[in-house]
Amino acid sequence: MHDSLRAASVESEYAKNWAYNEVNDFHALSCHITKMCDGRKLVLLIDEVDSINNNRAFLTFLAMLREKFLQCQAGTDYTFHSLIFAGVSDVRDIQMRLRYDVLPNENRIYNSPWNIADNFTVDMSFSPDEIATMLVQYESDHHTGMDVASISEEIHSFTGGYPFFVSRICQCIDAELGKDWTTGGIRDAVQIILREENTLFDDLFKNLENDKELYDFIYDVLNYGIPRAYVFGIPTAKMAAKNGITREIGTTVTISNRIFELFVCNYFITKDEELKTKQINGVHQHDVVKDGRFDMELCLRKFAAHYAELFSESDYKFIEKYGRMLFLMYLKPLLNGQGYYHIERQFTDFGRMDLVVDFGPEQFLVELKLWRGDAKHQDAHRQLLGYMESKNAATGYLLTFDIRKKGNKCPHAKWVKADDGRRLFDVVV
Numbered sequence: 001m002h003d004s005l006r007a008a009s010v011e012s013e014y015a016k017n018w019a020y021n022e023v024n025d026f027h028a029l030s031c032h033i034t035k036m037c038d039g040r041k042l043v044l045l046i047d048e049v050d051s052i053n054n055n056r057a058f059l060t061f062l063a064m065l066r067e068k069f070l071q072c073q074a075g076t077d078y079t080f081h082s083l084i085f086a087g088v089s090d091v092r093d094i095q096m097r098l099r100y101d102v103l104p105n106e107n108r109i110y111n112s113p114w115n116i117a118d119n120f121t122v123d124m125s126f127s128p129d130e131i132a133t134m135l136v137q138y139e140s141d142h143h144t145g146m147d148v149a150s151i152s153e154e155i156h157s158f159t160g161g162y163p164f165f166v167s168r169i170c171q172c173i174d175a176e177l178g179k180d181w182t183t184g185g186i187r188d189a190v191q192i193i194l195r196e197e198n199t200l201f202d203d204l205f206k207n208l209e210n211d212k213e214l215y216d217f218i219y220d221v222l223n224y225g226i227p228r229a230y231v232f233g234i235p236t237a238k239m240a241a242k243n244g245i246t247r248e249i250g251t252t253v254t255i256s257n258r259i260f261e262l263f264v265c266n267y268f269i270t271k272d273e274e275l276k277t278k279q280i281n282g283v284h285q286h287d288v289v290k291d292g293r294f295d296m297e298l299c300l301r302k303f304a305a306h307y308a309e310l311f312s313e314s315d316y317k318f319i320e321k322y323g324r325m326l327f328l329m330y331l332k333p334l335l336n337g338q339g340y341y342h343i344e345r346q347f348t349d350f351g352r353m354d355l356v357v358d359f360g361p362e363q364f365l366v367e368l369k370l371w372r373g374d375a376k377h378q379d380a381h382r383q384l385l386g387y388m389e390s391k392n393a394a395t396g397y398l399l400t401f402d403i404r405k406k407g408n409k410c411p412h413a414k415w416v417k418a419d420d421g422r423r424l425f426d427v428v429v
């Protein structure tokens with residue numbers, strides 16, 4: 001009881017001291033902060049910083065805190081022990097305004113006391129081993145019988161270790177999917193995430209909607225197979241990386257994880273008005289799904305048939321640009337929430353897009369390419385066989401868009417058998 005009364009008394013004293021109504025300028029405010037922080041370690045938390053970081057009074061306040069921080073380090077003043085910004089996309093943007101907007105003629109503000117001039121190089125994503133550590137602890141409490149090693153690898157393969165997605169998948173499996181700690185459970189959790197509204201997807205959507213350069217940059221990376229180099233200082237590349245949409249592989253940019261990839265690809269399919277005008281319709285899920293199994297051969301045959309009816313030589317520019325997206329738009333409603341695909345970009349061949357299509361317990365490997373000649377087509381066979389070997393698959397599918405003049409084309413849909421017994425379904429449209 002005495003401890004409770006003492007704590008209440010301290011809180012009352014703090015409240016009384018803070019109730020200082022004679023602050024009417026920044027000098028008085030500085031003196032008040034000095035009085036409050038003398039002998040105490042106080043933390044100041046400022047929320048919704050992005051919504052006020054253009055306000056001159058706010059920026060002047062931050063400049064004052066910076067000056068007090070430097071004086072505190074010199075032993076001549078007292079200020080807050082820590083300062084926390086919440087709701088800020090990049091604290092370095094505030095630093096820039098402090099330098100050039102608040103006190104443009106003051107050299108003393110060119111170095112940041114909050115270390116915001118330094119890059120934050122710590123990798124915040126979870127590795128498969130770190131995910132496994134969390135799952136081991138969960139398993140010790142719930143005894144689900146999960147294969148911790150394989151489940152942690154599968155979660156990482158979808159999330160790239162992105163903390164929010166790792167946590168959300170685990171939450172979905174635990175609370176919404178009856179603790180189905182299997183590969184199928186993870187895939188079901190991903191579908192739940194893609195269908196729900198959350199602030200992460202909202203922010204990503206707004207950034208793509210409001211920034212045409214960012215939209216085009218991500219579109220190129222995801223759909224055209226265009227190698228986009230990450231160059232420090234390029235605003236669009238910086239924005240994509242800052243928002244967690246992209247990551248670097250060597251000097252090249254790729255989408256950071258499969259969930260972002262699925263979300264962004266679905267967004268582009270919905271958004272692209274030019275693509276909608278050429279959309280292939282007339283095929284429904286019940287046409288290609290029999291007894292709960294997806295017939296990829298029939299799916300491709302129907303696509304080829306409709307393609308031949310709808311497109312002519314005059315469309316070759318459109319097909320060169322949109323052919324692969326056209327197939328994704330055709331495929332998406334056929335999966336109809338029961339299955340999904342993800343793209344595995346091949347950095348050794350930027351004209352190639354590999355799809356992994358999951359439907360129920362089955363997985364289909366589909367390679368999409370543009371026609372580059374007979375020799376390149378044979379190379380595509382070998383590439384797909386190599387990709388199949390990496391996935392331990394006996395069957396693969398190759399869809400090639402031939403954009404030559406009609407007299408030079410040789411459209412076909414046929415099975416090709418490799419020497420080791422594996423099979424390719426080779427479709428040229």
